Amino acid sequence: MRFFLRRLGFYLITFWAAVTINFFIPRIMPGDPVSALIAKNQGRISPDAAEALRTLFGLDENMSLWDQYVQYWNLLLHGELGTSFAYSAPVADVIAGAIPWTIGLVGIATIISFTLGTLIGSGIGWRRGTWADSLLPISTFFSAVPYFWLALIAISVFSVTLGWFPASGSYDRSLVPSFSWEFISSVIYYGTLPALTIVISSISGWILGMRNMMVTVSSEDYVTVAQAKGVSERTALFGYSARNAILPQVSSFALSLGFIVGGTLVMEIVFSYQGIGYYLFTAVAAKDYPLMQGIFLVITVAVLFANIVADFIYGVLDPRTRQEG
Amino acid sequence: MTIASPIGHPQRLAPASDPVLEIKNLSVDYGYDDDPVHVLRQVSLTLGRGEVLGLAGESGCGKSTLAYAATRLLPPPGLITGGEVLFTDRSGVKTDLLRLNDTQLRASRWQDMAIVFQGAMNSLNPVYRIGRQIADGIRAHEPKTSQKEALERAAELLDLVGISPDRLRSYPHELSGGMRQRVMIAMALALDPQVLIMDEPTTALDVVMQRQIVEQIAELRDRLGFSVIFITHDVSLLIEIADRIAIMYAGEIVEDAAALDVYNKPRHPYSSALLHSFPPLRGPRRELIGIPGSPPDLSRLGGGCPFADRCAFAFDACSKVNPELVFPNVPGDDPRRSVACLRHDPAAVRAVGEVPLPVPAELSLS
Amino acid sequence: MTIDTSIVEEGQELEKPSQAPMTGVVAAAEGRRRGKPRKFLFLRNSKAVAGMVILGFFLLIAIIGPWIAPYDPSARSDDILQPPSWEHWFGTTHLGQDVFSQILVGTRGVIVVGFVAGILATAIGVIVGVTAGYIGGLGDETLSVLANVFLVIPQLPLIIIIAGQLPTVGGVTVAVVIAITGWAWGARVLRAQTLSLRRRDFVEAARANGERTWRIITAEILPNLTAIIASGFVGTVAFAVLSLITLSFIGIGNTGEWNWGTVLYQAQSQLALQRGAWWWFVPAGLCIALLGMSLTLINFGIDEFVNPRLRSTGLNARSLRKRGIRPRIGFTPVVREAEETRA
Amino acid sequence: MSPSPSAEPADGDVVLQAVDLQKHFKLRGLNSRDVVHAVDGVNFELRRGRVLALVGESGSGKSTIARLLAQLMPTTGGRILLHGEDAAAKGRRAFRRYVGRVQMIFQDPFGSLNPVHTVRYMLTRSLRIHRGRLRGAALEEALVELLERVQLKPAERYIDKFPHELSGGQRQRVAIARALAADPEVLLADEPISMLDVSIRLGILNLLQDLRDRLHIAILYITHDIASARYFADRTMVMYAGRIVESGDSESVTQDPKHPYTQLLVRSAPDPDDLEARAHGARGEAPSLVKPPSGCRFNPRCPFATELCRTEAPPLLPVGDGREAACWGYSERADRPTLSDITEALA
């Protein structure tokens, strides 16, 4: 319990920190976003409109920073993320339209990659000194390749040259989103190449991590005891070695999510995938602060949430965490 | 059974009455590369049925390696490079454990021979309840047993070692060190094995707890009749509990004799020195000598006796020939004991053209 | 990315298998036991050596690249969008610029940013991590929460956001941003390690002997953290390189300085992909992957150096199989080749 | 009370004294009111040229006492007197002066020497701290002298080695040499031999014995091996769960233990010379120090325990010539328990 309480406290702090960073991003940057917006629209925004925008972003000069901060929190807690400059729509709506795609693509691909990578890693770690070891250099290579570059290559090979997969988009544009099989299969078809890219470039990390953990755990006495007990190879591998080696994997899963999300955002751009990454990118390019802030917040919250889940799973997997102080 | 009978040496050693485990000329290397460390060199050891055999020696002399190699549990880069490990089952059939394939070996494990490791702390899977871990072993060999039956058996086993059966649902970290060690013993006894190898099962425990565990083992052995190989570097403990003691030094057995014989009439200079290294708790304060120097590096052994550097009785021949186990050159000794010392092996000394020296008084007590 | 696994949360100091608290010299000692010379043990690790060689190669290019580049990377020529040839090893761009020269010249930018970011982040990480680990108590709690917050907050988006807002984005600026957001991992690992070192007897012994605190930290603790610091540094460099390239690729922090990301950016904006100009984006990508791989390999080397259990079995799989050795847990191979060697 | 400089202090003079020493560790976390009662009300003296052994099972608080005496952690009660003066060091200088007189040796020679430093570095540091800026030949001479004092001869062979290039025994000697660099009056040896091989333990004990005799150092010898206490120590104190349960001269404590716990301890230790006198059937484990048993902390395991033992903690009672035991059995109280032979009581 204490463990979970501590974690909860930590998450609250992190959430607070993320919101605060978010609050300060537009404020610490040189110039203010409204002037930037005015400048870019060259005379199209009247001074009145500018004033209104300032108030909207809480950039009111007459307000103390603290009041702005309080107001920001107030708005946030009411689910109010502001209005996007670039899309002239509520940020919450913009994000709501994008986030399912990102979660669908990145989430599923990451889970696949984690599962596969962990399995392969267990195998390689368990069978050291066999042909499986030769997977390691390949893994190292792929773990170092930037996601977006792999995406470029994948498009060039599988879309442009071979024409097997569409090069861009999230589903067949002639379809109207619905819960029909046709639409879902199209989503899967369109998601295959991006997902494959994510899997290929992130799997190596899991393979290598799990392999190292397996190697370490395999030399633990309890694994030898399992073998001495004559349990089946499967039990020894999964029940004893992998079962323990996976614990650190789970916690690094949570930690590296932020990293993976970062990588996939850029990949989304390459694949014209209508996820959060693309919006973040346009928001940054357009200095669309409300959208930028909203997206960053959402990503952070999502990563935090994934951390909570991973923590929970960890707690379930490792009885020692449940120990009372 | 013959123990590595050296050429030209007339004495024969009497066979153990009813061997259950015979380790013959077992050799073990560490490292798969061109430059392996020869940790065990042609070690032979026989365990009689129902016997408690103590294995003593300094840290790093290869005690654990021997135990692991005999069960083929040595982790990489350990490599068994030769020898036999013959196990005789209750009906007298001998099998060489080193020639079994994986399936046969797996089937034989725990049934025939169970092992309790050095650190009980790490021998239990931290994420499973202990009941399940005991049941795992049972069900691996008796697949027909239901989990429930297996857990019932586990409860009985816990009871056997004096732990309340409701501890079945505990995780290892919830148990104290002594309890964990008992759980390991209970687990080892799950399939009523004939041989129990215990690698320093009490080293991490307090004397009081050690006493409790040791008593438990003795009592269980009396009841169940298994044989034990008990590994420790606490010779005084061994003298108490073992029937026979084998002293190891630098990857070889240097002396193998009945427990009290080792204590009262050591034949090897190392055994003798070892016995004079710890102060007695009671009785007269005896003179303590200790052993100068430190154990040799196994990867840099020369041709001679590995103990020669530290030995008070070493002579020229000791640096030339590595002694083999022979019957001690002391009249009236138990014919089943053996020692690896050139003082007891004039034939080997002569074979390298040196003049044998007599057995010194310290090594020929009676 | 290699994720160190062991440290999950400060609250749980469990016996974690991976936490082989071994330091460089101890690990070296491990090597000596096997009768190998102690010095350069690290360099006996084939992975580390491969990594060092590749990294060394890129370092060399970073230094001499601009001099040995056959062309001015920005100079146009009439060979527009030519595939690789003897004149242009990596082909040319839409302006007839020599891709090979761009890569050569661009190496410096990548390496400088990587190393500056690595050094800065490592410095922050060492200061925060070691302080937190050594002082303990409330200060520790605060610093580790700070580090954890930075760990959980997605870095790359933050870097993109910050770098995207800065008025000028030179390589060093990017490095600083990366360092500011990327120090936490090192700090966390260092903290955990310092924590365990602090309880070690030799630190206690130094205290019991009346050493000053700063001396204990610098002379007793820090040298034992070298491997971890090095590995953190290498990891951050890899991350910084990737971040820089990502930033350049999406057109942020791309101020005319050549780096591999700029090359990729140009290739992408000139539709190299659609135009079949593979030579435009393949070399830069391969260089990134190679550099990243070399860093990962070095980290592997460090890992194996520190944690001997990870060391390879000494021979490659094929020659082991030839000798009939199948290394496995719980089934020690029996090979009777040495049977006859002793009488 | 400080010794007059003229009079050469004699062996047996009290050097370091612990008075009602107490250490309670705060537990981290929410229930911060819980404490670990690691050491409670411990009194003893370390005398010049004498060895005092502190024996007890794991977790009984032995190391904590050593650390308290070395001032590696603050006490939570009681006082430490050095030559009769309160030694609670305030400020760095006072602390340095104190550690110059009270040095400590750790259990694990693998752990107590920093693997990254050579023997030379470690000894030089210690010399510099305690003897000021030594340089050149003077330093060299001091180093050689130190190493020879711990029988690492010839010194050159060891001086530039790293700890891992030395064997366990050699390492422990280096650790001792480091402590000796301060010319201490007190040596706190926390299980100095328990991590060493049987064959080399004796060498270290003999070395310490030699130091005691030649340098007249007062030694606190912490061990869980009661036999070595008998061999090496002049007096022996037995600890159980943070309290001293028995003290007296080593020979009589080991040969004729008074406290039931000491008896159990002595009877449990393997002893090939006396195979019969073994305590059989002992049960139970050391108590939790967070919620220690009320009364005598040994009462849950003690076969003689009565209601008195469960309610009131026994003080150390005199049980003979210079001997004390904290057991109600030796009191004059009417409701005291009746003691008999522990081996029989348990069987």
Added chain:
Amino acid sequence: DTSGGGGGTSAKVLTIGMPNGPQQPNQNPLATGSASLSLGYAFAVYESLMQVNEIDPTAAPTPWLADSVEWNADSTQAIITARDGVKWSDGEDFTAEDIAFSIQLRKDNPELNIDFPDQYGDITVDGNKVTVNFTTGQYVNQVKLYKLLIVPEHIWKGEDAVTFSDDDMIGTGPFTLKSFSAQAVTLTPNETYWGGKSKVGELRYDAYNDNAGLTTALTTGEAQWGWTFIPDYESTYIAKDPEHFNQVAGGGFGVDVLYLNNETKPFNNVAFRQALNMVVDHADITKTAGYGVWPEITSVTGLPQPSGDAFISDEYQGKELSVDVDGAKKVLTDAGYTYDGDKLIDPDGEAVSFKLTNPSGWTDYLDALGIIAEGAKSLGAEATVDAIVQDTWFNDTIPFGNFQASLHWTDGGSTPWNLYSNIMDGASYVPLGETANWNFGRYNDDDVTKALATFKSTTDEGERQAALDVVQQHYVEDVPGIVIWSRPAVAQYSTQNYTGFPTSEDPYANPQPTGPQAALILSKLTPSE
């Protein structure tokens, strides 16, 4: 007036691609940034008053929702006659009230009036005529009035026109909204369209994330109509399917111009500006940096051709730009410049050097700057290309004049007025350090300022050309900036499914799908065999 009616409607889909990224469900045809404007389908649903052929600004506009628009002499009043027989797609009649209402919306909501500065006066309706008054003369802005999209009063009344999301899209145009998703919007023909039901069976507007995505879609034929900058379009695009794929460039007066900072060194010296102008290799810039997509400027007046032909003053007819390094050097030395070896030294004795600044990532601009820098180097001046952060460029560099030379675009329009005004109008002059709206190079010449004002307000053709002559003369002689290429409307289309798009032979309209001309083009499309 249209070729509608007859013939069957094909079932094939015409896909239109735009590189604007996924869209929010906002169909408002008036608010910038809405999906309908961003992707352009607003122009298939809503229509404008008149069709203007931007390619040929001199041609008379084609009546569309307005039968006619009549202007008074000083262009301060327009009388619009509404077309009869037009129905909104919900069946309501289209009336002059709708026109007045739509214009009134612009007047009331400055946010919606970004293209047409708020100079509206009274707006009144009389039968089928709408009278729109202006506070100033709008000769140069007439076209902008014609292009306004008209929305139905009965739907929009009472809505906040700025935030109204207009989900049903009731318009007069040839298509109606069928479905919307963030990636794609489909439209089906308006059965009751006044011009006759379209032969295009379905329109789909696809949102691609960026140019690369759209280019890929165009080259694979996934998108059949769109506009994006395709480097080396001949081989990248057309070559993929030469039979169907086309790229056409419209006309118009939009150009990109290298602004020279007339108030700082080295460009405060007219001789150096002239010299630089003489060494800028327009042909190379067009070919290399612009891949030939942006037509080359050949006239010394900087006017794009053919749209500008009619406006070139007699003096400069046929005078073409050419690279003349020696001539340029002579101009310099005549003006007191000297050479130190190869290095150009200005009359103050300082070596000439300057920076060419543009946002990083604007590759065609940067490439062009590179070529210009090479030209400068041939004069002995040290020129470097400085790629900076886009935002800095927008917020700081350009408005405050913190640059020496920088590329920027100009407004289009139906006359050269915008082009020249944007470059050199003293009316837009502000001192360095203050925010300039145009004339970023701070050129200030009273004659030019007066001439531009005259051109804007007078209705007399001769007077207008005379004013333009003055402006052109100063442009050529003072070189306040250097036009580097024209930037006409460019579009790519595939005739796979439909034909009838504007071609270079028949440039009947701006070929892009995002503009009021879309309704006109759609009406001309017929299914291909």
